[in-house]
Amino acid sequence: EKEGYEHFTLKEIHEQPKGVKETFTRRLDKNSNIVLDGITITAEDLKNINKIYIVACGTAYHAGLVGRRAFETLAKIPVECDVASEFRYRDPFIDEHTLFIAVSQSGETLDTLQSLREAKRKGARVLSIVNVVGSSVSRESDDIFYTWAGPEIGVASTKAFTTQLTAFYLIALHFAKLSGSMNDERIKEVVDELKMMPEMIQSILDQSEKIQKLAARQFNNEKVFFMGRGLDADLALEGSLKLKEISYINSFSIAAGELKHGTIALIEDNTFVVALATQDKLYEKMVSNIKEVKARGAHVFAIAKAGKTVIEKSADEVFYIPETLDLLTPILAVIPLQMLAYYISSIRGNDVDKPRNLAKSVTVE
Numbered sequence: 001e002k003e004g005y006e007h008f009t010l011k012e013i014h015e016q017p018k019g020v021k022e023t024f025t026r027r028l029d030k031n032s033n034i035v036l037d038g039i040t041i042t043a044e045d046l047k048n049i050n051k052i053y054i055v056a057c058g059t060a061y062h063a064g065l066v067g068r069r070a071f072e073t074l075a076k077i078p079v080e081c082d083v084a085s086e087f088r089y090r091d092p093f094i095d096e097h098t099l100f101i102a103v104s105q106s107g108e109t110l111d112t113l114q115s116l117r118e119a120k121r122k123g124a125r126v127l128s129i130v131n132v133v134g135s136s137v138s139r140e141s142d143d144i145f146y147t148w149a150g151p152e153i154g155v156a157s158t159k160a161f162t163t164q165l166t167a168f169y170l171i172a173l174h175f176a177k178l179s180g181s182m183n184d185e186r187i188k189e190v191v192d193e194l195k196m197m198p199e200m201i202q203s204i205l206d207q208s209e210k211i212q213k214l215a216a217r218q219f220n221n222e223k224v225f226f227m228g229r230g231l232d233a234d235l236a237l238e239g240s241l242k243l244k245e246i247s248y249i250n251s252f253s254i255a256a257g258e259l260k261h262g263t264i265a266l267i268e269d270n271t272f273v274v275a276l277a278t279q280d281k282l283y284e285k286m287v288s289n290i291k292e293v294k295a296r297g298a299h300v301f302a303i304a305k306a307g308k309t310v311i312e313k314s315a316d317e318v319f320y321i322p323e324t325l326d327l328l329t330p331i332l333a334v335i336p337l338q339m340l341a342y343y344i345s346s347i348r349g350n351d352v353d354k355p356r357n358l359a360k361s362v363t364v365e
């Protein structure tokens with residue numbers, strides 16, 4: 001079943017071009033208009049929604065953070081995003097003008113399911129982004145978006161994440177169309193770019209040797225930092241989670257602007273720092289942050305967009321992702337992060353597909 005791959009996790013990392021493609025092609029008609037069969041929210045319904053809550057756990061929560069920015073930028077709707085185990089107990093303000101979005105690969109995560117029930121009790125409309133057809137979360141939702149990632153076996157979530165991002169982009173564009181916050185031409189531009197993602201992901205996967213070599217040099221670290229700004233700060237959380245859960249290395253993530261407010265105290269000679277610098281308007285700021293950690297002895301591996309080479313002067317190593325819209329970079333920049341976690345875990349001889357103490361689906365509190 002592993003089709004020649006050493007682990008399911010690696011196989012699933014490589015299935016992402018297909019998963020992302022499946023997820024959007026089923027939603028585009030022949031003129032590239034977005035058609036979301038499982039979502040029945042009308043323009044009138046949307047007028048009544050004044051707030052979106054996105055709630056999930058772990059990697060699905062990180063997808064939600066990216067989703068929040070997609071809704072805010074494209075559809076101009078205020079969004080809050082929370083982890084389900086916090087949301088449930090914080091008495092959030094929810095009423096019939098709230099749209100609650102649950103994100104879950106398995107559709108069985110208990111905290112996510114209970115949050116959904118709580119939101120429903122308070123009158124919210126519930127939309128879910130799930131991978132497993134017929135799962136509990138999908139059964140209890142008003143609207144459903146199925147990610148067509150296929151079964152995910154590895155405990156570390158990989159293809160579920162990139163298909164969840166695809167889901168968010170499509171739903172945000174659909175809402176932008178319904179509310180009129182974007183014109184058709186602008187929507188088409190983003191859709192056209194989204195259609196390039198499978199090919200771009202593949203071009204990154206084709207460079208896996210670079211990441212393999214990096215892993216061979218950095219597998220023995222005691223701690224690793226991930227930093228970024230804007231969407232890259234969200235993605236830093238995912239890079240860090242992926243690494244710690246399968247490699248057991250103590251990894252942290254930080255919004256790079258927060259470095260000076262404490263965390264920089266932990267940077268020593270040879271501390272390995274992964275710096276995400278894919279956002280055009282934050283690029284210079286990230287270059288400064290890289291200089292700050294370099295001055296304290298860090299070894300910096302940066303991820304930037306093709307063509308943005310100024311960073312080479314400050315980072316030790318740079319991995320380039322293809323040029324695309326800032327909003328879409330997480331779907332590409334996560335690939336080297338997943339590969340880095342995978343190769344480090346595998347070099348360390350860990351059980352990559354079934355890391356210690358973890359279960360694929362968390363159905364207890």
Ligand code: M6R
Nearest residue numbers: 058059060104105106109156157
């Ligand atoms: O099935 P779900 O998407 O609801 O699962 C949520 C988390 O448990 C899951 O993403 C977890 O964080 C993964 N092990 C991360 O790789």
